[in-house]
Amino acid sequence: MNVSNDGTTPRSPVVTRRRWWLPSAVLDELDPDAGRPGLPGRSRRTARDWFVDFFCFLLAAALGLAAADSLRNETHLPHALAVVDQVLGALACGAVWLRRRHPLGLAVAMIPVGLVSNTSAGTGLVALFTLAVHRPFRYVAWAGGVSLALLPVFYWLRPDPDLPYAGVVAFSALLTVSVIGWGMFVRSKRQLMLSLRDRARRAETEARLRAEQAQRLAREAIAREMHDVLAHRLTLLSVHAGALEFRPDAPREEVARAAGVIRESAHEALQDLREIIGVLRTGDSDDAGHPQPTLAALDALVAECREAGMKVTLTDEVTDPAAVPASVGRTAYRVAQEALTNARKHAPGTEVAVTVTGAAGEGLAISVRNPAPEGEVPHVPGSGQGLIGLTERATLAGGALRHGPTSDGGFEVRARLPWE
Template sequence: MTSPAYAGRRWALPAAVVEDLYPGPARPGGRPRRTARDWIVDFTCFLVAVVIGLLAADTLDQEADLSPPLAVVDQLTGALACAAVWLRRRWPVGLAVVMVAVTPLSATAGGAALVSLFTVAVHRPFRYVAWVGGAGLLVQLLYYWMRPEPGLPFLASVVISALLTVAVVGWGMLARSKRLLLLSLRDRARRAETEARLRAEQAQRLAREAIAREMHDVLAHRLTLLSVHAGALEFRPDASREEIARAAGVIRESAHEALQDLREIIGVLRAAEPDDAGRPQPTLAGLDALVAESREAGMNVVLTGRAADPAAVPASVGRTAYRIAQEALTNARKHAPGTEVTVSVTGAPGDGLALSVRNAPPAGEVPHVPGSGQGLIGLTERASLAGGTLEHGPTAAGGFEVRARLPWS
């Protein structure tokens, strides 16, 4: 998962964070490639070490007990320590340990020692910082005892050095905590994204299971009807030709519809997850009763448009349209009580069936009603299985609309 907040600003992140947020091919040795920010930080650390080293070099001639050869060794050691700052990312603890050992021998290496301690505080847990920082403070005691600071008491020198060490450690730990916070927020975003996907998949699976149960019951209904008419022919051999023809037509139509339902069930079961709702449901012909029931419940529902031939709408398409209208009216009653809801159904054979349910924006504050949006996910899945599409979202006026288009061949 990439982080939208930092998309296009990778240069502003540390290399370790970029490697974690935007994983890619590993470099030789497993080290992440430095970003522009890393180069700026590394150069700044090197510059700080050099400046502190130069300031310390100006004070070497004030040490009466320091011979010229020792002064030259001090400065050469400081120069090497400043150059070693460029290795701080690869070996932070090792470089800090070396700097602790070098500090008593070179005053000009003090800046590099502070930079190495800061690096340990940024890249390693606190136990490493405590050991390296504690060893550095003990070495400082030895250093100021061997080479007293000109014009400054021993205790004052030790206190200033301790305060500087604590400040560097605190700054490094603050940078480390900000980096860890960024990574933890990334992990939380990943988990939230995964949980949302799992919830959507679960809702889709439950919707398919419900639809499969509904198809099963409808198919059983068809087969029962077929069996009844076939039995009537068996026990009424003296029936008239008209009655036999009518019963045969009913058997043929029921067999055809049962075959269609069976194909739908197989299509559902062949999908990645099962699908569908549970008992024989009303078809498009029951839409008027649904609107009347909603009005009796206190809703202001307006039914506009009519399909060209509602009786000719296939049963599966009619069930889907009915369920979409039912769920949309339920949502309007929960989330926009008291508003006018317009239900529109249009279409003809060959053109498809268009259904829309639109409500006006609610007046005033609406009480919060718990809901997760799983109903709309189920409707989308239902429309998709019927070979159609479903869209939903707010209108320009501030209301909400559900639009579905279903095939009608």
């Protein structure tokens, strides 16, 4: 025997699937689930609900009055039974206000009442319509089938004096089937509207999630851009500040040049930081602000590194750097910038070789290589994060990046990017 987490025995799934085969489907109306708040039977009536309920009450009352007037033609009907008929019809009209709370219970109760009271026929039709709107077809099939089966019995016991037996039975059956069909149509229309609303809510949720994901990706791209830009500037500051710290007796001209580089690098770092912060505030793309660097700006980057005291050799075999796509050229520039920054931090004083080759249709290849540094180089916090970002950047551009030590103890960063 299976036992649930709360210690109770779960309901058998076989019994649950076959309960509706029982004629006593009214038991489902007494289930705790049928009375939970939030289901259609327990929801608060709106102004439209009050209007519809009042209309159903008037319809049931009008049909009941018409049936009560026809009782005069039933001369064979005992007076006591006529009184009972009208009393039950009046009570049935009052029960119309319970149709939303107990649609199945009202429909089942109207079956024996309708067999005795002709004035309750309007309420019976309203109950069948409500059942078809608020409950699945299996309940409608039982209640409607029993009502249709009892129609010949009712008109056999109480024949209509003006219409033939077969004609009145056929008309009543057609009217009952029409009411049930109308209710099922209303139910299917409501289910369609609920399905469309659910799809709309899911679409809004998915759009919101896509927007959040796009914002997250944009922030990650801006963070990578901030690292690529500021790491280069701050490394220059660190190198020249360290030179001033360890060589306080340097010539005046060298001190002035180092101080100028520090001032210029700090100014450019602040300017880059302001532009990146501006992108975050305005929500623009990472192409906002000043034009982003491309492969054509590689000469200026190498010249800046040489002014900072680095030994850099550039071999550029690309005949027309302006023909390189902007995204590919920007990625190549960032690879060279990050590799030069790492060489300055981890291999100071070495000669760094930058090589760029490629052509349209063949792809663009960039390599930054430095030999082993002399002496022991202190560990720099955060090492390796820039290379991770470069690898991701190259992958997003459709290329690949490799990095690692060389056979002579140096280090090399190689990237290959597509160039259609």
